[in-house]
Amino acid sequence: MTTQTARILIVEDDAEAAAALSAAVRDLGCEPVVMQSYEDGLRAAGLAEFRVIVFDRMLPGGDGIDAIAKIRAAGSTALVLVVSALGRAANKIEGLEKGADDYLAKPFDADELRARLRALLRRQEMVVMDNDLVTFGDLQIRMKARTVHVKNAHVPVSPKEFELIAYFARNAGEVVTRMQLLENVWNLHFDPQTNVVDVHVGRLRRKLEQAAGHPVIHTDRGVGYVFDPQKDPVG
Amino acid sequence: MAAGIIVLSLSAMALQYRITATALETRQAELLSAELSGFAQFYEQRRIPGLREAIAARAALTTPDEGLYLLQDRNGTTLAGNIDRWPGALAPEGALFAPAPLSEIAIDGTEYLGVARELPGGFPFLAARAWTPVTGTLDELRGTILWVAAGLSTLALLAGWLVARAVVGRIGRINALADRVAGGDLSARLPGPQSADEFGALERHVNQMLDRIEALNRATHRLSDAIAHELRTPLNRIRQRLDRLEGQDEDVAAIREDMAGTVRIFDSLLDISSAEAASGQRPGLVPVDLSAIAAEVYELYEPLAEDRGLIPEARIEPGAWVLGERNLIAQLVSNLLDNAIKFTGPGDGVTLSVTAGERHMLTVADTGPGVPDDIRATVFDRFTRGERDRAVAGHGLGLALVQAIAARHGAKLSLPAAPRGFRIEIAWPSLPRP
Numbered sequence: 185m186t187t188q189t190a191r192i193l194i195v196e197d198d199a200e201a202a203a204a205l206s207a208a209v210r211d212l213g214c215e216p217v218v219m220q221s222y223e224d225g226l227r228a229a230g231l232a233e234f235r236v237i238v239f240d241r242m243l244p245g246g247d248g249i250d251a252i253a254k255i256r257a258a259g260s261t262a263l264v265l266v267v268s269a270l271g272r273a274a275n276k277i278e279g280l281e282k283g284a285d286d287y288l289a290k291p292f293d294a295d296e297l298r299a300r301l302r303a304l305l306r307r308q309e310m311v312v313m314d315n316d317l318v319t320f321g322d323l324q325i326r327m328k329a330r331t332v333h334v335k336n337a338h339v340p341v342s343p344k345e346f347e348l349i350a351y352f353a354r355n356a357g358e359v360v361t362r363m364q365l366l367e368n369v370w371n372l373h374f375d376p377q378t379n380v381v382d383v384h385v386g387r388l389r390r391k392l393e394q395a396a397g398h399p400v401i402h403t404d405r406g407v408g409y410v411f412d413p414q415k416d417p418v419g
Numbered sequence: 420m421a422a423g424i425i426v427l428s429l430s431a432m433a434l435q436y437r438i439t440a441t442a443l444e445t446r447q448a449e450l451l452s453a454e455l456s457g458f459a460q461f462y463e464q465r466r467i468p469g470l471r472e473a474i475a476a477r478a479a480l481t482t483p484d485e486g487l488y489l490l491q492d493r494n495g496t497t498l499a500g501n502i503d504r505w506p507g508a509l510a511p512e513g514a515l516f517a518p519a520p521l522s523e524i525a526i527d528g529t530e531y532l533g534v535a536r537e538l539p540g541g542f543p544f545l546a547a548r549a550w551t552p553v554t555g556t557l558d559e560l561r562g563t564i565l566w567v568a569a570g571l572s573t574l575a576l577l578a579g580w581l582v583a584r585a586v587v588g589r590i591g592r593i594n595a596l597a598d599r600v601a602g603g604d605l606s607a608r609l610p611g612p613q614s615a616d617e618f619g620a621l622e623r624h625v626n627q628m629l630d631r632i633e634a635l636n637r638a639t640h641r642l643s644d645a646i647a648h649e650l651r652t653p654l655n656r657i658r659q660r661l662d663r664l665e666g667q668d669e670d671v672a673a674i675r676e677d678m679a680g681t682v683r684i685f686d687s688l689l690d691i692s693s694a695e696a697a698s699g700q701r702p703g704l705v706p707v708d709l710s711a712i713a714a715e716v717y718e719l720y721e722p723l724a725e726d727r728g729l730i731p732e733a734r735i736e737p738g739a740w741v742l743g744e745r746n747l748i749a750q751l752v753s754n755l756l757d758n759a760i761k762f763t764g765p766g767d768g769v770t771l772s773v774t775a776g777e778r779h780m781l782t783v784a785d786t787g788p789g790v791p792d793d794i795r796a797t798v799f800d801r802f803t804r805g806e807r808d809r810a811v812a813g814h815g816l817g818l819a820l821v822q823a824i825a826a827r828h829g830a831k832l833s834l835p836a837a838p839r840g841f842r843i844e845i846a847w848p849s850l851p852r853p
Contacts, residue, residue: 376753
């Protein structure tokens with residue numbers, strides 16, 4: 185059992201944040217390893233196999249985003265989530281450009297953090313997922329043709345709606361937050377004042393529900409959405 | 420300065436020329452006067468026959484190029500001289516052999532100055548010296564002066580050019596550096612050793628000044644990073660503790676929302692000041708397609724506008740490339756569309772347009788109530804909100820950020836008077852399509 189438990193390295197000097205991060209990691213059934221300084225974090229990353237590394241930025245001894253290149257150079261396949269108080273769009277873009285796989289600003293929401301970690305773990309699992317045809321029960325997505333069929337009937341979607349459904353499909357069954365959608369589908373790293381994303385998801389949801397006869401995208405308590413075509417609509 | 424030296428030298432030469440000309444004239448006048456007094460002696464002793472011999476002797480020695488001598492009788496018959504006719508228009512004047520008055524005489528292009536008299540008994544008498552040698556000498560002198568002046572000017576210009584080139588070259592180095600710094604490269608310095616002269620001192624001062632500016636800039640960045648860190652970390656702790664609270668879900672949700680709002684204000688302020696600090700600087704900007712970004716953001720907002728009962732419209736010409744930062748431009752368009760949607764009501768139109776041109780024009784216009792008069796002048800200031808719109812969510816930072824982002828890209832922003840609603844035009848420096 186322990187051999188199968190995925191380990192996640194947390195490099196964070198703030199005790200409260202480290203505790204919150206560890207709790208989220210445990211919620212996902214993984215084992216947290218906490219380091220409190222840049223050097224210790226870097227050393228730990230080289231000593232053991234981690235699925236995901238969560239790095240803070242303003243650490244004693246250095247900036248987490250400078251560690252990414254070193255971790256990669258050392259041969260680690262871990263995905264890196266930067267969690268930092270440097271949370272402006274410009275900081276996020278800088279972090280992503282320097283190789284971070286995701287970037288979460290403090291203060292963060294526990295749900296948001298779990299969604300991000302889950303998406304990273306999932307990405308780790310499906311390294312070779314270039315299946316052209318992705319099927320969820322009677323819903324079929326053809327990646328190359330960029331088409332969606334429900335019960336063999338074509339559901340017309342706009343290019344953006346297709347990108348949306350493709351992202352949902354990659355994270356099927358998991359909570360996906362609005363911020364994740366905005367970042368991954370629209371490639372925008374700021375927080376729009378209005379919930380523009382909800383309107384897009386709402387339209388796609390109605391389209392799919394109409395075609396399928398049951399809900400395909402579910403709302404999760406104001407946190408985000410879950411794409412699950414086979415979920416029992418009552419449950 | 421070179422011009423001054425040239426003018427001075429030329430003045431000196433002009434003075435020399437004047438002195439020479441005067442001296443030559445005086446000498447000619449003295450020669451004439453000496454001859455006249457000689458003739459006077461001959462005339463006193465033996466009257467016309469004596470004068471006739473003297474003139475004949477002078478005439479034999481003198482060609483008409485050098486001087487004129489003529490003595491005639493009352494019938495116009497020539498008694499002696501080196502010409503045989505009295506010059507046509509010349510009227511005799513003056514008495515006997517006095518050196519004045521003088522007459523100017525011209526024969527076949529040669530100019531003379533001398534005396535034309537009628538001696539007692541009606542004998543016309545003429546004695547004159549040619550000006551030609553004088554003019555020749557002066558011509559020669561003028562020629563010399565001209566050559567010297569030309570040589571001097573050339574030398575002065577050359578010397579001036581060499582000095583100027585050295586000075587301009589060193590000023591050019593400093594200007595080039597200033598351009599780089601103005602372009603945002605605060606690490607630029609004047610390379611190489613500085614010379615011991617004033618220029619070297621200036622270069623050293625410029626470098627020291629830049630060291631100081633760079634240090635201050637770094638300190639400012641560190642400070643805002645520190646503020647971000649020091650405020651967000653405790654906020655994060657509050658957030659984590661909130662997550663552990665049981666019950667009172669509504670209150671917890673409200674506190675979370677307030678915290679998110681606080682962070683948003685804080686981010687906007689930092690975004691505004693960082694965009695302002697980088698205003699007009701090139702580093703960090705890359706060629707981006709303004710048309711494509713505008714279209715993407717429009718597409719993001721279109722369904723929301725439709726759901727609110729608005730009539731959204733996009734008129735976007737393709738290929739408007741600018742030097743920019745995609746996320747910032749997207750944020751600018753997003754803020755404008757967000758405002759347009761926020762301040763209009765069902766049935767209103769919201770239009771986003773991009774026209775490509777010498778300066779690409781991005782326009783967002785709506786048919787809503789427009790800017791309230793009480794804030795028209797301060798609409799781009801931070802925290803400006805109209806009394807009328809107190810009920811609408813927001814902190815009055817949206818347009819301040821729009822202005823800062825426009826300035827960051829060197830884009831000019833204007834609020835042309837519209838018959839109805841709000842209209843903002845942003846003119847972007849264009850890039851050739853890659």
